Amino acid sequence: MAALIAQRLVQALIVLVVVSVLAFVLSTQIGDPVASILGLQATPADRLELRTRLGLDEPWPVQYFAFLRRVLTGELGVSYITQIPVAELIVTRLPATLELAGVALLLSLGLGLPIGIYAAVNRGHWSADAVLALSVVGVSIPTFVIAILLIFVFSVTLGWLPSFGRGQVVQVGWWSTGLLTDSGRRALLMPALALAISQVALVARLVRAEMLQVLRTDYIRFARARGIAPRVITLSLALRNTLIPVITVSGIQLGFLFAFAVVAEAVFQWPGIGLLFLQALGSTDVPVISAILLLTAAFFVAVNLVIDLLYALVDPRLRSGGMTGRADRA
Amino acid sequence: MIRRTLMGAAAVLALSLGSAGAESLRFAGATPALTMDPHATNDFTTTAIFRQVYDSLVGLDLEMELVPALADNWEYIGDATWRFTVREGVKFHDGSDLTAGDVAFSIMRQKDSRFYRSLFGSITEANVVDDRIVEVVSSAPDPILPRKMSRMFILSQSWAEENDAVEIPDLGAEGAEAYSIRNAMGTGPMQLVSHDPAGETHLTAFDDYWGDRPGNLTEATYLTIGLGPTRVAALLSGEIDLVVDTPLQDIDRIETSPDFSISETAQLLWMQLELDGTRDQALETFDRDGNVLDDNPFRDIRVRQAIAHAVDAEAIVDRVMRGHARVVGIASIPGFGGYQEDMDSRWETDLDRARELLAEAGYADGFVTTMNCPLERYVNTDDICRAAASMLARVGIDVRINGMVWPEFARMLVNGPDSSFHLIGMSPDSRDTQDAFTGYIMTRDPDANEGFFNWALFTDEEIDEKTRTLTETFDENERDELYRDLIERAKEQVNAVYLHQPAIVWAMREGVEAPIRADATVTLQNVTVR
Numbered sequence: 001m002a003a004l005i006a007q008r009l010v011q012a013l014i015v016l017v018v019v020s021v022l023a024f025v026l027s028t029q030i031g032d033p034v035a036s037i038l039g040l041q042a043t044p045a046d047r048l049e050l051r052t053r054l055g056l057d058e059p060w061p062v063q064y065f066a067f068l069r070r071v072l073t074g075e076l077g078v079s080y081i082t083q084i085p086v087a088e089l090i091v092t093r094l095p096a097t098l099e100l101a102g103v104a105l106l107l108s109l110g111l112g113l114p115i116g117i118y119a120a121v122n123r124g125h126w127s128a129d130a131v132l133a134l135s136v137v138g139v140s141i142p143t144f145v146i147a148i149l150l151i152f153v154f155s156v157t158l159g160w161l162p163s164f165g166r167g168q169v170v171q172v173g174w175w176s177t178g179l180l181t182d183s184g185r186r187a188l189l190m191p192a193l194a195l196a197i198s199q200v201a202l203v204a205r206l207v208r209a210e211m212l213q214v215l216r217t218d219y220i221r222f223a224r225a226r227g228i229a230p231r232v233i234t235l236s237l238a239l240r241n242t243l244i245p246v247i248t249v250s251g252i253q254l255g256f257l258f259a260f261a262v263v264a265e266a267v268f269q270w271p272g273i274g275l276l277f278l279q280a281l282g283s284t285d286v287p288v289i290s291a292i293l294l295l296t297a298a299f300f301v302a303v304n305l306v307i308d309l310l311y312a313l314v315d316p317r318l319r320s321g322g323m324t325g326r327a328d329r330a
Numbered sequence: 331m332i333r334r335t336l337m338g339a340a341a342v343l344a345l346s347l348g349s350a351g352a353e354s355l356r357f358a359g360a361t362p363a364l365t366m367d368p369h370a371t372n373d374f375t376t377t378a379i380f381r382q383v384y385d386s387l388v389g390l391d392l393e394m395e396l397v398p399a400l401a402d403n404w405e406y407i408g409d410a411t412w413r414f415t416v417r418e419g420v421k422f423h424d425g426s427d428l429t430a431g432d433v434a435f436s437i438m439r440q441k442d443s444r445f446y447r448s449l450f451g452s453i454t455e456a457n458v459v460d461d462r463i464v465e466v467v468s469s470a471p472d473p474i475l476p477r478k479m480s481r482m483f484i485l486s487q488s489w490a491e492e493n494d495a496v497e498i499p500d501l502g503a504e505g506a507e508a509y510s511i512r513n514a515m516g517t518g519p520m521q522l523v524s525h526d527p528a529g530e531t532h533l534t535a536f537d538d539y540w541g542d543r544p545g546n547l548t549e550a551t552y553l554t555i556g557l558g559p560t561r562v563a564a565l566l567s568g569e570i571d572l573v574v575d576t577p578l579q580d581i582d583r584i585e586t587s588p589d590f591s592i593s594e595t596a597q598l599l600w601m602q603l604e605l606d607g608t609r610d611q612a613l614e615t616f617d618r619d620g621n622v623l624d625d626n627p628f629r630d631i632r633v634r635q636a637i638a639h640a641v642d643a644e645a646i647v648d649r650v651m652r653g654h655a656r657v658v659g660i661a662s663i664p665g666f667g668g669y670q671e672d673m674d675s676r677w678e679t680d681l682d683r684a685r686e687l688l689a690e691a692g693y694a695d696g697f698v699t700t701m702n703c704p705l706e707r708y709v710n711t712d713d714i715c716r717a718a719a720s721m722l723a724r725v726g727i728d729v730r731i732n733g734m735v736w737p738e739f740a741r742m743l744v745n746g747p748d749s750s751f752h753l754i755g756m757s758p759d760s761r762d763t764q765d766a767f768t769g770y771i772m773t774r775d776p777d778a779n780e781g782f783f784n785w786a787l788f789t790d791e792e793i794d795e796k797t798r799t800l801t802e803t804f805d806e807n808e809r810d811e812l813y814r815d816l817i818e819r820a821k822e823q824v825n826a827v828y829l830h831q832p833a834i835v836w837a838m839r840e841g842v843e844a845p846i847r848a849d850a851t852v853t854l855q856n857v858t859v860r
Contacts, residue, residue, distance in 0.1 A: 038445070039445070041372065041445055042447060043776060050444070078507075081364055082511070082527040092528070093528065151559070155567040155569075165553070267560055269553075269556060275528075
């Protein structure tokens with residue numbers, strides 16, 4: 001187990017270094033921060049002075065190591081545009097994105113699991129095909145379009161749900177949550193749904209495929225032969241074994257939902273990391289861009305690490321045998 | 331944060347009760363207010379918001395004409411010096427009195443800002459003569475300084491000193507955030523309650539405001555909603571009262587609804603195509619066979635005129651801008667000092683004439699070139715560029731469009747300028763025609779502060795000389811004559827192909843009366859809600 005953790009940590013570190021280089025190079029390529037900050041107004045002398053002070057006149061490897069040193073000492077710098085420390089910007093925005101991604105994950109599982117089970121148990125029946133087809137329609141419509149449709153129906157036409165923002169939030173320590181107020185929960189519903197819909201088909205298809213496989217195994221046949229009720233077989237015996245790959249995929253999904261929340265955040269003006277990233281991108285706010293890219297990478301890596309460990313816990317065969325089992329399945 | 335939550339709760343409560351006593355406005359725009367420090371940015375949206383909290387030294391009425399504000403009088407006293415008399419009885423939001431010291435302090439603070447070099451860079455001193463008099467000295471006589479002072483924002487000196495905000499917050503500085511970014515101490519009609527650069531800015535009416543308050547607002551919230559459809563949806567569903575950046579395609583829909591109204595006026599900005607006036611060889615320009623042209627067609631006056639005759643600005647306004655723009659015929663717009671209404675008519679669209687001119691210039695077969703096109707920042711630029719390109723194709727000039735996001739486009743200009751042909755918006759800072767010439771049309775020489783924004787390197791000696799004379803002339807009649815000569819000459823030489831002035835379009839629910847102003851400021855003291 002310790003070897004496994006060590007192995008995964010080394011891999012995680014490599015990924016982070018690669019991403020940090022990419023993040024850095026990308027953010028120096030998308031525009032000139034000095035031109036973005038000062039606009040067209042400032043004098044050449046002003047530009048030069050600022051360029052020197054921000055260290056932008058150095059060759060990029062030098063800039064990169066300076067950047068790395070700052071990151072390692074926890075100093076993420078100050079946003080060029082709003083002049084607020086990047087760490088603070090991220091800390092105030094993070095809860096919004098995590099709540100959104102978390103609820104979206106729950107919604108996608110909540111919808112995907114029953115659909116998958118239903119489709120597996122009623123295999124061949126037209127209703128199972130219809131439900132699956134419907135979930136594919138969900139994945140085919142871009143999140144952007146779904147979000148606008150939701151707003152049009154539930155905000156403009158029916159007037160039930162707010163079209164933007166987080167509603168009323170409550171501060172719990174440094175964490176701001178919208179889950180504790182009615183207005184916060186209502187504001188969360190549409191963005192989370194818009195984000196979840198694209199994932200429902202994935203979960204449903206996965207659950208269906210796994211379930212079909214499990215239903216063919218010997219122990220299920222024995223259970224049937226012993227006369228155990230079909231409902232118990234499906235929901236208690238078969239489902240448990242189906243869940244292992246679902247856990248893996250959910251983890252990856254959470255990473256995706258976190259990263260792709262950017263679309264839902266843009267449409268619903270959800271004050272999270274994604275929106276912050278978009279605004280930073282538009283104004284070449286390099287410290288913010290690099291910090292968010294790194295954070296996202298770290299999040300992906302952490303989620304994967306946790307999944308691997310969970311996996312080892314759930315499936316005893318993996319504890320000693322390295323990671324081969326997982327590679328086969330995924 | 332807790333206060334913000336309570337405010338939010340209060341706002342919701344007020345909304346649901348139909349509000350007794352508290353008249354509040356929730357208004358939204360596409361971009362956030364970045365900072366509350368009035369000297370730390372010149373961003374358009376941000377200025378429109380902090381203008382509620384900080385008064386400018388010289389005021390602007392709803393028609394953008396200069397009116398007394400914190401200075402109730404100003405006069406030129408010779409020696410490149412203007413004397414401003416500070417209004418009596420003006421209070422800051424903390425109850426302290428406005429003094430000449432605060433004014434002088436603010437002038438010296440703002441003039442050092444990198445964002446205001448072109449406006450205030452020539453100010454050398456601000457001297458407190460007595461309690462009410464401040465004398466402002468420039469490095470050269472400046473006839474339009476009072477107009478520039480409509481963008482000079484006054485803050486409290488003692489407040490700045492107490493909160494370590496004497497210096498403008500420095501970019502790239504490590505460590506703590508400057509106090510003035512989220513706090514403010516001005517004399518304006520509204521008082522800052524809280525400001526979150528990411529989201530909302532809350533304001534309440536300041537009871538001891540020195541000026542008139544024809545409206546009935548007691549509080550206001552500015553929100554950012556980046557995406558057009560969501561912004562409109564928020565208005566239509568009643569979550570907000572006023573939208574300041576209305577997407578063009580939604581205007582008709584909103585206008586036809588009895589529950590909403592539209593208000594629009596021309597923005598203090600005009601779009602134009604700029605043509606390389608200096609290089610011996612134009613960049614990215616080829617003959618029909620794809621060989622690099624060994625001269626610069628844009629430097630030929632006949633080619634410039636041909637382009638002016640070929641690009642139909644009216645068609646662009648009608649189709650691309652859906653009528654929400656005004657055709658521009660000269661290098662000045664209404665509301666600017668020195669604007670000449672009787673001269674404002676654009677070159678006629680005349681394709682035959684354009685072809686003739688091109689043939690005379692030796693380009694009977696036309697040529698192939700590249701137009702650099704900024705994809706953001708201005709309305710519908712993508713479509714404007716494409717429309718202009720297709721119009722030029724009709725006279726034999728094949729234009730390839732090089733679309734760029736704004737940071738990339740800005741980099742091309744400030745680090746070069748490396749463009750021989752581009753679309754850009756022009757918005758002279760001081761809102762005087764003089765500034766259009768000193769900043770955008772004179773031969774480019776950044777060190778002399780001439781032609782700073784002349785990105786296409788247009789050059790004309792007569793214009794340079796007359797502009798220099800204009801900047802030193804105080805006599806109104808003489809100035810008028812110079813304005814007219816300059817405008818005439820620039821148009822004849824086609825310093826740029828003027829296109830249009832986009833409109834600012836506000837959409838509001840029934841019951842909201844907000845008079846529109848061309849600098850896009852919602853003057854909250856004039857807003858009435860029912």
